[in-house]
Amino acid sequence: MRYLVTGGAGFVGSHVVLALLDAGHTVAVLDNFSTGHHDAVPVGVQVHDIDLIDYKATARIVAQESWDAVLHFAALSLVGASMQDPFFYLRQNYLTSMNLIQACVDHGVKKFVFSSTAALFGGPERSTPIAETALIQPSSPYGESKFMIERVLHWADQIYGLKSACLRYFNAAGADHKGRAGEDHRPETHLIPRAIDAVLDRGPALKLFGLDYPTRDGSCVRDYIHVTDLAEAHIRILDYINARSVVYNLGNGHGYSNLEVIQSVERVSGRKVPWEPAERRQGDSATLVADSTTLRRETGWLPRWGELDKIVETAFIWRQNNAGGYKA
Known part of the structure; x- marks a missing residue:
């Protein structure tokens, strides 16, 4: 095709x-x-x-x-x-x-x-x-x-x-498990790559936007x-x-909080993520988790990389091996 x-x-x-x-x-x-x-x-x-x-x-x-x-x-x-x-x-x-x-x-x-x-x-x-x-x-x-x-x-x-x-x-x-592609936004605003950069000393301490949401630990919950x-x-x-x-x-159908993402980056990297609390951002919802039942039932699709640590690990490896991101 x-x-x-x-x-x-x-x-x-x-x-x-x-x-x-x-x-x-x-x-x-x-x-x-x-x-x-x-x-x-x-x-x-x-x-x-x-x-x-x-x-x-x-x-x-x-x-x-x-x-x-x-x-x-x-x-x-x-x-x-x-x-x-x-x-x-x-x-x-x-x-x-x-x-x-x-x-x-x-x-x-x-x-x-x-x-x-x-x-x-x-x-x-x-x-x-x-x-x-x-x-x-x-x-x-x-x-x-x-x-x-x-x-x-x-x-x-x-x-x-x-x-x-x-x-x-x-x-x-995450990133391609063969290392062929990864996440490189400029400026980077997504939590996982920002947490990885912080733990690799490639940027300032991670800012965590909002710790007063009605969630299990006060931080936003997202389906990765x-x-x-x-x-x-x-x-x-x-x-x-x-x-x-x-x-x-x-989506995966599983919600992980921002603090749980930080803990995952720490497990994968073996280092502490430097972070500090910040005010909520406008437009952020407390919890967004998918029900992908229809997709799975109608197409047979199932995620193979659903565990948070696996997602973070592929992102960490790509970002560690591509310190400056893409060349162009």
């Missing part, structure tokens, strides 16, 4: 590219490299340095090949930044995705996989674990932008027949899914959207 992956130079996108290549498919990457890295794209993969905000350029790439599916990972993704500049986040994520979806419709693409988010469920009125039927109540413009795109895909199916999978990720983490497990779920899901569109929550 031939697949176009937008944001394929980013953290999740690059791991999905590897999974597709490992499965024997042909892959091309579309990325504007605003946050992605050239070195994250495997050698030999065709790269289109295009910004999705440019519809004509986007449509030209979509029209170049007969793509069996388009997988869309390109987006602004920081909750805190979206609270500081909401209109930019809403506009950018919505318009770039609109351009891509329209180009797919205009040029005969039949299947579309969308990187959505658990931030759709950020509000307080929900139970845990969170099922796909839970109340959509984004607590940030970032989450709101993803829901807007899900609705566009709904109508693209209803009117034009574009079948889609909206995959509501919980916390992607290994990025390789997440990538493998995409391979299975591609076979399930030939006749219908689907919406799946994608």
Whole structure:
């Protein structure tokens, strides 16, 4: 099969590219490299340095090949930044995705996989674990932008027949177990790599945002899914959207607190993580844990790297071996 992956130079996108290549498919990457890295794209993969905000350029790439599916990972993704500049986040994520979806419709693409988010469920009125039927109540413009795109895909199916999978990720983490890819955001805002940098003396003490949440130890609880497990779920899901569109929550179903993540980094590294408490961040929810029952039942997918220490270990090894992150 031939697949176009937008944001394929980013953290999740690059791991999905590897999974597709490992499965024997042909892959091309579309990325504007605003946050992605050239070195994250495997050698030999065709790269289109295009910004999705440019519809004509986007449509030209979509029209170049007969793509069996388009997988869309390109987006602004920081909750805190979206609270500081909401209109930019809403506009950018919505318009770039609109351009891509329209180009797919205009040029005969039949299947579309969308990187959505658990931030759709950020509000307080929900139970845990969170099922796909839970109340959509984004607590940030970032989450709101993803829901807007899900609705566009709904109508693209209803009117034009574009079948889609909206995959509501919980916390992607870890690194390729073969060392081919890892997590490298600049600046880095995710807890596991920040804790690893702190323990390796590559940055300041870790700031832990909020210790007064209604959780077992006062820190936020999150469902961490290994990025390789997440990538493998995409391979299975591609076979399930030939006749219908689907919406799946994608997580392990286990919640770990921020303090438990710190303890895991300490076990893996054998060192103490220097950290200090800080005020809560706007837009952060106390607990986000997935109910992925539907995904598992319908596709047979099961996470292979579900234990927190395994997730942290792969992240630690990659970050230890790539002190400066990607070169480009």
